[in-house]
Amino acid sequence: MAHDGVCRSKTEVDVIDFSCINGSLDNAPVDIAEIREPRHRRQVWLRNAKGERLGYASSWWSSGDINSIFGQDRTFPIGSSIKDNKKELFRDMKSIFHGHSPALEAEFGHNGPFWGRWYLFRQGGKPLTLIYEVFSPGLCKYLGPIDAPLPRHHHA
8 A cells, every 4th residue: 555654654753843932823823712821832844764754733732731741752743642641632623725835845845735734632622732734745655646636716
């Protein structure tokens, strides 16, 4: 199967930034308002063990939850951290998007367009984190080509 290369490879994280943004909306999706202040923003590159960048992610957390989620290691992939802490979460998908970014083209080493999504992880009905992800077209190497046509927009 084409995706075996991704599934067998451990996801690794390169932390770009992990900083307190207090009450700033941080140019984040509107759902950031659900994350209790003060807030921290974590920005990472997601890569496989070969070093290929396969995604970019920003996440926003209530500052009071940081140590219970990450402990002292801020480089853990969020999924691994949650599994290790036996957290039961609900993914509240908010948006799937498609777009272009010269900055991401340079970082991924692939031309766009790029697909992305943002969602809230909820625990016990309460928002735990807002996550914004953009995926590299390089994933097609493992998952196969995207042959689905884009929806056409009709203008009135």
